[in-house]
Amino acid sequence: MKKLMKGNEAIAEAAIQAGCKCYFGYPITPQNEVPEYMSWRLREMGGVFKQAESEVASVNMVYGAGAAGVRAMTSSSGLGIALMQEGITNLASTQVPAVFLNVMRGGPGLGTIQASQADYNQMTRGGGNGDYYLPTYAPSTLQEACDLIQKAFDTAFKYRTPVGVMVDATIGNMMESVDIKENVQPDPSIPDVNEWCIRGGRREDGSVHRIKGLFNVPEECEAFNEELAKKYDKIRENEVMVDIKDCEGADVVIVAYGTTARIAKQTMKLGKENGLKIGMVRPQTVWPFPYDELREACRDAKGVLCAEMAIDQLLQDVKLALEGTKPIATYHRLSGVMPSANDMYDACVKLAKEAK
Amino acid sequence: MGEMIYKRTDFLKARPTHYCPGCTHGLEHKLVGEVLEELGVIDRSIMVISVGCSAPAYDYANVDNIACLHGRAPATATGVKAALPDSIVYLHQGDGDLLSIGLDETISAAGRGENITVVFANNNIYGMTGGQMAATTLIGQKATTCPAGRDPHLDGYPMKACEMIATLTAPKLVARTALYDIPHIIQTKKILKKAFQNQIDKKGYSFVEILSTCPTNWHMSPQASMEHVKNEMEEVYPLGIFKDED
Numbered sequence: 001m002k003k004l005m006k007g008n009e010a011i012a013e014a015a016i017q018a019g020c021k022c023y024f025g026y027p028i029t030p031q032n033e034v035p036e037y038m039s040w041r042l043r044e045m046g047g048v049f050k051q052a053e054s055e056v057a058s059v060n061m062v063y064g065a066g067a068a069g070v071r072a073m074t075s076s077s078g079l080g081i082a083l084m085q086e087g088i089t090n091l092a093s094t095q096v097p098a099v100f101l102n103v104m105r106g107g108p109g110l111g112t113i114q115a116s117q118a119d120y121n122q123m124t125r126g127g128g129n130g131d132y133y134l135p136t137y138a139p140s141t142l143q144e145a146c147d148l149i150q151k152a153f154d155t156a157f158k159y160r161t162p163v164g165v166m167v168d169a170t171i172g173n174m175m176e177s178v179d180i181k182e183n184v185q186p187d188p189s190i191p192d193v194n195e196w197c198i199r200g201g202r203r204e205d206g207s208v209h210r211i212k213g214l215f216n217v218p219e220e221c222e223a224f225n226e227e228l229a230k231k232y233d234k235i236r237e238n239e240v241m242v243d244i245k246d247c248e249g250a251d252v253v254i255v256a257y258g259t260t261a262r263i264a265k266q267t268m269k270l271g272k273e274n275g276l277k278i279g280m281v282r283p284q285t286v287w288p289f290p291y292d293e294l295r296e297a298c299r300d301a302k303g304v305l306c307a308e309m310a311i312d313q314l315l316q317d318v319k320l321a322l323e324g325t326k327p328i329a330t331y332h333r334l335s336g337v338m339p340s341a342n343d344m345y346d347a348c349v350k351l352a353k354e355a356k
Numbered sequence: 357m358g359e360m361i362y363k364r365t366d367f368l369k370a371r372p373t374h375y376c377p378g379c380t381h382g383l384e385h386k387l388v389g390e391v392l393e394e395l396g397v398i399d400r401s402i403m404v405i406s407v408g409c410s411a412p413a414y415d416y417a418n419v420d421n422i423a424c425l426h427g428r429a430p431a432t433a434t435g436v437k438a439a440l441p442d443s444i445v446y447l448h449q450g451d452g453d454l455l456s457i458g459l460d461e462t463i464s465a466a467g468r469g470e471n472i473t474v475v476f477a478n479n480n481i482y483g484m485t486g487g488q489m490a491a492t493t494l495i496g497q498k499a500t501t502c503p504a505g506r507d508p509h510l511d512g513y514p515m516k517a518c519e520m521i522a523t524l525t526a527p528k529l530v531a532r533t534a535l536y537d538i539p540h541i542i543q544t545k546k547i548l549k550k551a552f553q554n555q556i557d558k559k560g561y562s563f564v565e566i567l568s569t570c571p572t573n574w575h576m577s578p579q580a581s582m583e584h585v586k587n588e589m590e591e592v593y594p595l596g597i598f599k600d601e602d
Contacts, residue, residue, distance in 0.1 A: 022435065024435065050468075056428065056431075056460075057428070057431040057464065060424065060461070061438070063431075064404075064435020067432075067435075068435075068436055070439040198421070198422055198436070200402050200419065200420055200444065201400050201401060201420065202418065202420065208421065210414045212423035214411060214412075214414075
């Protein structure tokens with residue numbers, strides 16, 4: 001049933017409907033409605049809500065619950081996610097599934113509380129130590145945010161990995177009509193958690209489960225890293241999601257995600273009205289990034305416009321995808337100053353002219 | 357055939373530990389193991405392992421266990437307990453982990469009254485990293501980051517965990533014990549039993565600080581280390597029950 005809901009609350013409800021049983025979080029704007037909603041709704045649904053003493057504690061609480069094989073999550077904004085990075089790399093190394101929602105605000109540092117996409121590198125490159133990645137979804141509507149946070153739990157448990165969902169403050173705080181899938185059952189291909197999770201005591205055969213990321217022998221740690229790398233290859237192979245619109249025969253292709261992609265839709269409309277063919281590639285997963293899909297979609301384009309609410313972060317992946325085959329222009333607004341469809345259109349016109 | 361009157365606790369695997377001769381960590385694991393066995397809860401026990409000398413304890417625990425990031429064991433235990441409310445959670449933490457890097461998690465878990473049992477091995481030093489000064493290092497005690505001895509004007513004063521935690525409303529049992537002779541070992545075991553019984557009865561948070569030895573980094577023999585606990589440490593860290601609510 002369609003309902004008009006506020007972003008942060010809708011995402012929280014979607015998580016609960018996907019079987020989230022434990023939520024741990026610390027207040028930070030612009031995502032406070034997530035813990036507020038969870039505090040009554042999750043408890044009403046028989047789950048556990050704990051307000052942590054810090055984001056450092058939140059991520060480690062998530063670790064404990066995830067290690068028990070339970071669907072657990074936290075949410076925060078860039079500063080808080082920064083504090084969680086040690087915990088996120090620990091989850092990657094201990095192969096404990098969990099979901100992290102980042103409702104992005106402006107940075108660096110304390111920055112602003114308004115919408116931004118400047119945590120792209122934080123989410124896709126990781127701030128923690130070691131060879132790990134954080135598979136991350138980047139929805140652009142409230143409906144997609146609800147669908148993808150539900151999928152994020154499956155991905156986390158399928159691969160036993162922490163998974164990120166990142167939206168900007170606009171998506172977190174706007175109201176939109178959503179149809180949240182209820183009582184979503186886990187993907188049947190997910191291995192039984194009892195094969196690895198801690199439950200207390202030991203198995204019937206006397207074996208114990210231990211969750212740990214520390215190695216005393218270098219060769220063992222190296223072998224583990226190689227195994228982890230294979231897992232990331234599998235995720236790259238199977239989990240890329242991308243939305244491609246009107247790219248065939250396009251003069252200019254815009255690459256954008258999240259709220260910027262919504263604005264880019266308006267820019268495409270302006271193109272239609274004025275005779276400039278504009279297509280769009282909208283990554284729905286930013287790690288793994290749709291490199292091949294992007295390159296293929298831009299085949300006909302004279303140039304590619306990378307639009308984001310950050311300075312040249314998404315651009316790095318666009319460059320990797322295009323391998324120097326197309327001229328690239330950039331358009332950005334920052335820290336809560338919203339991109340404009342008209343300015344984005346002007347950038348497309350300029351690019352089409354110069355790229356001829 | 358003789359009668360079996362003593363055996364290794366089933367809580368621990370049959371293997372030697374890496375602990376230095378004269379260190380009390382192993383004895384502390386053993387006492388906890390015996391208590392859990394006597395209480396009949398081995399089959400739902402989880403060892404929550406911290407960073408410090410006891411980090412490799414995942415090789416000794418003969419029950420499910422989880423190794424935590426430095427200082428975060430109380431937060432991780434909170435998560436474990438949220439997911440598994442009937443599990444019996446044993447946290448083993450040293451002074452760097454519990455009182456310095458993890459002080460926030462320690463106090464906050466105690467303040468919330470998490471239904472967990474914390475065993476605090478206070479040996480006044482960073483053992484695993486080679487003998488640096490801890491929050492608990494005694495005034496005048498030498499460590500690698502206070503080679504002339506801890507000077508309160510430069511390094512402040514020893515921090516007292518039990519005294520701090522006992523000010524909170526939620527904790528049910530807060531106690532400090534030692535292991536330097538048989539009566540104190542028996543007393544420690546008794547207090548540990550109460551601490552875990554509280555958890556089994558879902559009464560809430562219990563905290564047992566054990567004055568522990570570090571012969572290697574104290575540069576003392578095991579025997580002299582025990583005497584040091586009795587004669588020097590106990591003066592700054594008095595033994596006793598700071599809080600016991602039924």
